[in-house]
Each structure stands twice: as structure tokens, then as C-alpha cells.
Amino acid sequence: MLIDSFLNYLQFEKNYSKKTINSYRVDLIQLESYAKDCNEELTLINVDTDIIRQWIVNLLSKGYTASSVNRKLSSLRTFYKFFLIKKEVSSDPARKVTGPKKKKPLPVFLKETDINKILDETEFKEGFLGVRDRMIIEMFYATGIRLSELIGLDDADINLNDSLIKVTGKRNKQRLIPFGSELKESILKYLSIRNETITTWPEAFFVKETGERLYSALVERLVKRQISKVVTLKKRSPHVLRHTFATAMLNNEANLNAIKEILGHASLAATEVYTHTTFEELKNVYKLAHPRA
Known part of the structure; x- marks a missing residue:
């Protein structure tokens, strides 16, 4: 009677959908059934907090x-x-x-062999577009910058003499990201073909054939296209390459605080998620390699 009275309230006064009302019914009957299994005299009116806690533990043990x-x-x-x-x-x-606290999903990232395949073995378009698209993939992987930061780069932000990139991140906070000789060579190659191809001198570093600054959807499409050539991950976004950068740095014993500064994280907690990622990878390696795993 109590459950029916409550469900009528949801239907006629709150205008809940049939599907939602049925979910409430299932939940309430489920708890009442569990309570009676504990003590036949228990109902929804006289169950206590301990019974509800036990019920939650029971649900979690069943895989909910x-x-x-x-x-x-x-x-x-x-x-x-x-x-x-x-x-x-x-x-x-x-x-x-x-x-119970929701378990945060671990960041999706590419293995080193997969990112190397994308950069060294997959085909890119001919001419300027191919060089640019490869440069974009390499820039994400080599620096860990966000999509918005990449399309916001200007020529003035690239310091080839000191091998530094000035990035404007969230809340307009700026940071400097160092880069190595391999990325420097790629930047020089890209600039050379870009400046030969584009008739108007661009302020933006990454541009379309018209000289206009790139937009997010275009970069997302090209990243997804290239990642799809080597892996079948559900997520194939630029952020996957940012995760790949961070995981690669941590796997190669980079200091966590240094990774935090390069990524532009406000707190170390945001960076620490990558330690869980590398630990999960370590567990998988152990399971595959150890004879008694």
C-alpha cells in the first residue's frame, strides 16, 4: 500500500514517466525483500540505517x-x-x-609502439596538408598541449632558439613548454612548406590552405583519422594524445611535478591519475608475463 501510494504521487502529481516510476518500484521492492530476508517483521517503514547499508554492500557484491x-x-x-x-x-x-564513490575512468592513451606507427608508418596527405597534419600529431604527443592551446598558437609563441613554446591555457594562464631536437626539425620543415604554400603571411602557427587559423572540429577529425589507422579505441580524440604524452613521461621516470607544470594542471591531484594508468599497465604486463600470474 505504501509503495502504491508513493508511486501514485509520482505519476499524478509529479508527472514522472512510466519508466522512471517502474525504476522506483523495483528499488523499493528490492530493499523491502532484502529487509524481510534479514527479519520478517521489517518493512520499509521500520528499516534502520544499518539495514540499508547492508543492502548497499549486498548490491555491490552482486556487481551493481x-x-x-x-x-x-x-x-x-x-x-x-x-x-x-x-x-x-x-x-x-x-x-x-x-x-559509494564513482570510480573515475582512467585516461585513454596510446602505447609507444602505436604512436610511433602513426608518426612513422601511416600515410598522410601529400604536400602542405600532409606535413601539417603530421606536425599536429607530433605537437600533441611531444608537448601534451590541449586542443584549444594548439589551435591558439601563433608564430610568436614558438622560440626555436631556446626550444620553448609559450602556451596560453585555461583562464588565460601562460606557461612555457620545452621541446627536443626532433620536434624542432619537424617545426622547421612545416614552416618551410607552409611559407611556400600560403601567400598571406599568417599570424597563426597552424593554418588551413587559405591561411586561416585552424578550428577544433578540423583538428579532431584529422586526429581521429590517423589514430584509427593503428588502433580501434573508442576514444580517438586529441586529448588521447595529451594522455599519451603524460603517460609516456611518467613511464620514463619524469618527475610528477614537472609533468604537472608542462600540462598546466592547477593541482597535483589532476596529474596523479596518470600514476594509476601506468600501474594498471604494469599489472597487465605482469599478468601476461608471469608464469603464475
């Missing part, structure tokens, strides 16, 4: 995700809020229950 469990907790809170207003319960046993 944190998102699913938190949604069920939300159903309970709405249920008890409704009956608190109607004064049919004296307290909300779900109020002090903290839901």
Missing part, C-alpha cells in the same frame, strides 16, 4: 555499479521525504547513508 546504487539511494530518499511530509515516518533511515 556505484551509479546504480546511488540511483537506488536517491529513490529511497525521495520515498522517505514523501512520507515524512505525510508524517507516516518519523525519520529518514537513508539520510545518513553515504553512497
Whole structure:
């Protein structure tokens, strides 16, 4: 009766969809069933916080995700809020229950062999466009810059003498990124063919054939096209190359604070996610290599 009364409220007063109402029904019946398995005298009205916590642990042990469990907790809170207003319960046993934290997905990155294939073995277009597109992939991988930072680069931001790139990041914060001799050679090659091809002298470093600055969608398409030639990852965005840079640096024993500064992260916590990525890779290597893994 209580569940039906609550569901009628959702349907006729809140105008919830049938699908949403059915989800609430399933959640409430599921908890009530679990409570009765613990004690036949328990109902949704007299369950306590401990029972709800045990129910959550039970759900997680059965493979429910944190998102699913938190949604069920939300159903309970709405249920008890409704009956608190109607004064049919004296307290909300779900109020002090903290839901499980969602596990943040690890960054998607390319292995060193895959990024080398893209740069050294895959085909790019002929002439200026091919050199430019390869330069874009290499710039992402060699510096770890964001998409917005890459298309915002001007010629004046590239210091070939000191091998430094000035990048304007989030909230207009500027930072300097060092680069090596290999990227320097690629930059010189790109500038040479660009300046031969483009009739109007561009302010922007990366340009279209018309001399106009590149836009985000164009860069996203070319990065996706090249990554697709070597891997079947679901994510094939410029940000994957940024993750690839950070992971490669960490795998080669770069200092975490140095990576933070190069990436332009506001806090070290944002950079530390890459330590989890490399640890997961280490576990996979162990499982494949160790005879008793």
C-alpha cells in the first residue's frame, strides 16, 4: 500500500514517466525483500540505517555499479521525504547513508609502439596538408598541449632558439613548454612548406590552405583519422594524445611535478591519475608475463 501510494504521487502529481516510476518500484521492492530476508517483521517503514547499508554492500557484491546504487539511494530518499511530509515516518533511515564513490575512468592513451606507427608508418596527405597534419600529431604527443592551446598558437609563441613554446591555457594562464631536437626539425620543415604554400603571411602557427587559423572540429577529425589507422579505441580524440604524452613521461621516470607544470594542471591531484594508468599497465604486463600470474 505504501509503495502504491508513493508511486501514485509520482505519476499524478509529479508527472514522472512510466519508466522512471517502474525504476522506483523495483528499488523499493528490492530493499523491502532484502529487509524481510534479514527479519520478517521489517518493512520499509521500520528499516534502520544499518539495514540499508547492508543492502548497499549486498548490491555491490552482486556487481551493481556505484551509479546504480546511488540511483537506488536517491529513490529511497525521495520515498522517505514523501512520507515524512505525510508524517507516516518519523525519520529518514537513508539520510545518513553515504553512497559509494564513482570510480573515475582512467585516461585513454596510446602505447609507444602505436604512436610511433602513426608518426612513422601511416600515410598522410601529400604536400602542405600532409606535413601539417603530421606536425599536429607530433605537437600533441611531444608537448601534451590541449586542443584549444594548439589551435591558439601563433608564430610568436614558438622560440626555436631556446626550444620553448609559450602556451596560453585555461583562464588565460601562460606557461612555457620545452621541446627536443626532433620536434624542432619537424617545426622547421612545416614552416618551410607552409611559407611556400600560403601567400598571406599568417599570424597563426597552424593554418588551413587559405591561411586561416585552424578550428577544433578540423583538428579532431584529422586526429581521429590517423589514430584509427593503428588502433580501434573508442576514444580517438586529441586529448588521447595529451594522455599519451603524460603517460609516456611518467613511464620514463619524469618527475610528477614537472609533468604537472608542462600540462598546466592547477593541482597535483589532476596529474596523479596518470600514476594509476601506468600501474594498471604494469599489472597487465605482469599478468601476461608471469608464469603464475
